Amino acid sequence: MLTMIALSNEDRKIEEEGRTLWQDAWRRLVHNPTAVISALFIILLVIVAIFAPFIAPYTYYDQDISHARENPSERHPLGTDELGRDILSRIIYGARISLSVATVVISIETFLGVLLGMLAGYYQGMADMIIMRLTDIMFSFPSLLLAILIMGILGSNIFNIFFALSLVGWPGMARIVRGQVLSLKGQDFVEAARATGATDLKIMVSHIFPNLLSPVIVTATMHVAGIILSEATLSFLGIGVQPPFPSWGIMVNELSPLLRSYPMLPLFPGIILALTVLAFNFLGDGLRDALDPRLKG
Amino acid sequence: MERVGLVSMTNYILRRLLIAIPTILAISLITFIAGYLSPSDPITIMLGDKGDPATVERVKHEYGLDKPLWEQYLSSVWNALHGNLGLSFFYRGWPIADMFKQGLPITARLGLTAALLGVSLGIILGVVSAIKRGTWVDKLAMFISLLGISIPSFVLAPILIIILAMNLHLVPVAGWGKPENYVLPALVLAARPLSLIARITRSSMLDVIRQDYIRTARAKGLGERVVIYKHALKNALIPVLTVTGMTLGDLLTGSFIVETIFNVPGIGRASITSIYQRDYPVIQATTLMYAVTFVMMNLIVDLLYTLVDPRIRYS
């Protein structure tokens, strides 16, 4: 009876510590101007992507043939492409592709990575062997080459992009999670939970998982930048979403032949792509500093 | 002590190499199956719009493409083990072994040049901005490194071509064979590692400079240069090494894109082309080569860690 009370007190203490930990992190994050600006930029991008039809002056496929290949003007603020399509509108709709690829892929690879990483780290033995060999195989392979290979086999469409990028993305997450689980497993509060007869599932879900959150969030945020860049590279190589859907990589590809004649046009999607990648990198940095002050660089 | 270290290191290397064998076999099997699952075939691609279906079928038969999958795989492994990498479907009269003989040194030299450029410039940039923290030098260096991280190579390459080749006429647009041909591809390839290394060097230097023993060194009246080089830099290099190890992979991946953009006749370009052409024997050979290189590079980086940081043990 007494021990039970003691334990629940202990639990509550951990919970309180947890809350203050998150609050501290939040305080640190909002005091980091780069991270805040990056986060605002990303939020803005998400809003733009969601409300694209209301924000974009044209659709992504309207062909204003009599104004094709034009530098920025009042009619087309960022100019038009070779079919007379509004570049600003296509960038806005393109945000949908980049962000949805980023969202879907990061969700799948985080889910897979956390699941497999926890299984490997918690049970060790055979499960660990198999999962770690799998990650070894994935790691001994340039991931972009693998993605290109997969896209080449399956053909180009957005679902295959989801698949290809998730497939090459999960091992990184799995390794980090496994490492964390290994060190958490030996700690007192897990031992204590096990002593009270908690099931493996319960221990993993309610004791280990909450402690994984901060490294997982940091890793995932950092990786989003890589996913967006990979999607753009695949699209640039001509193995991305189907036309006439715009993706920033596709736009750079489509507009780069104009680089000599209209140098400004291909730069627009290139700049927005670079800014987005940058924003996710900064936010990732900021989150890491906020969540794990010891790593602050 | 020395001997024990050497023995355990040799053991460690052997163990790692043994683990690598099944990994590499698995990769070869995966690429092989993947190639054959593909709905496309090299003969049709080779033939283009010309020729009738009967000719396609006949030529497929002559290449043995209608044999069972396992038979084709085993014979390719058998041949590879005997040093025969086979023939490309597409480039008749250009054996894959020759493709490697030509392409590998080129890719390796380009990669090495880029690595050198990235690591040395990166460290210099990082050290300088750490020392000149807060000044415009620091800000400029960090801005350059930001660009390097966030601009994809396919955007950076055409910009550099226009500025350095078309406007300033410093280097040729493309081509191969002369030293100046290395400049653009190496710069683009080095951009990302350079920037990452510069940033990590800077923050790691700043960390170290704040540490007690550096203050002590300074207090002892040691010259600033001695402090920076002998104490700070050496200790700051450990995280730099980690990042360098990570970016070596980037160099390898980057070589596909960069070699394609700048017309470098290396193995990366051959590899991408083979994927487009469904040239199975070349896909198989190049992916395996990349896998082996990757495994080796990871091993070397891990070994370097133990050299730099004696606290890490072979496990």
Next chain:
Amino acid sequence: MIRKGQIVAALGLLLVFALVVTGCGGGQKAAAPASKTVFRFPLSAEPPTLDPAIMVDGVSITVAQNVFDGLVQFNEKSEVVGAIAKSWDISPDGKTYTFHLRDDVTFHNGRKVTAEDFKYSLNRALNPALKSTVAPLYLGDIVGAKDVIDGKATEASGIKVLDSKTLQITIDAPKAYFLAKLTYPTGFVVTKEEVEKGGDKWTETNLIGTGPFKLKQWLHNSKVILEANDKYFQGRPKVDSIEFSIVTSEATQMSMYENGELDMVYVPASDIKRVMDDPKLSKELTIVPHASIQYMALNANVFPPFKDIRVRQAFNQAINKDDLVKVVLQDSVVKAGGILPPGMPGYNPDQKGLPFDVDKAKKLLTEAGYPDGKGFPELTIYIRAGNATYKKIGEYIQGQLLKNLGLKVQLQEQEWGKFLADVKKKTVVPAYLLAWGADYMDPQNFLSILFRDGSPNNRTGYNNPQVNDLLDKADTTSDPATRMKLYQQAENIIVSDVPLVPLDYGRDNILMKPYVKGVVNTPMGPLPFHKVQIQK
């Protein structure tokens, strides 16, 4: 504090090191001495092979035609004239050709060319061990060729050596276009002893022909260097060497030309307007028709509405091809009315095709039972993936059909190999964009191959008995004027039947430095470069 000097020194050291690393490569030779004249020309891909018996692509041919010769060749007017054959007789039934060879032709290794060499080369191309995919197409008309292809014989009975300077070839039916087929590389003469000496790699180690140039260096994926053959029987080349740079990106080729790294280049569509507006570049521009047509195939085998001629006509008339050519493709091509491209014998300049007429197109579609596109089944147009031009055209057509007919069609990019395989099955792809380029300059190569019922390249289920009759008659008629008239009659019917929508004819927009003289550009690309001069 680190002084500036140290940084500079470090950077300098780095540069030196980088140069040392890159310099120790070896294997690459420095450029030719300045006194030698070099013609620098781009190739858009690595030549898959330099073996003339198996080559299927234009890049390989561009190189090979400078190293090898055949019995006959095209001249600047796209007429077949003698090469190694100085003359020939055709039997009255039109089936037997007797070639009389020149006796001053030697291979690069010094040996004289005889009729035996041609017999060897043609039979070699047909040999199944060589796995040639083109030999059946170009040499398949020769009597006995099929037996060699099938492995039933080693020599085609239709190829006979009468004496060392006389070769007789018999074909299975009178075919006015047979000589044109012999100009293709499968008809080039190769050197038996060198092919055998070189084995699998003879194209690198023993590439010996009779042509104006000899292979000097082939750095794969980078460049092919040829040097002049002093003893060339059509006169020693005016330049000492040709440097073919292998550059896949059109934009890079263009930049290299402007940067003085190439002497000749094909202008990409995106740069045409800029070139034309540029006072210097516009003077260096030459425009030549290219014997090819881009089209959208409407496959009635797969998509039942295309069985209705009104639907096919509506599709044709709803697409504004003037805008397509002028705006989207920047006048890099010419609007297509009919099927035969300019420059091709039988080309009909009066063939305007069905006019762009939105009202008419709407009316036709309504008559066919789809008022305002209502009830029209879902249609997908397939295009080749990774090709910017097809993508642009596809997106443009998608926009036109939506705007002018109210039809929402899908666009599907498909990887080249799968695309071709599906298109060739004839029963998979409902509509697709593709181009047809001339293999030889004869209307048979376009009309009979694309529209005659039963031809493997007639893939849309088109079968008009009247057209079949006209084409069969034209293929075997020997009088050129009558032949061309028959082909034009067939073309008229095909144009109004719309088995495919003709979009544009190819055009080569060529930039050449003012110091380059003597390049002969034809609708099938440039002739061999032995008359090219560099006058700096």
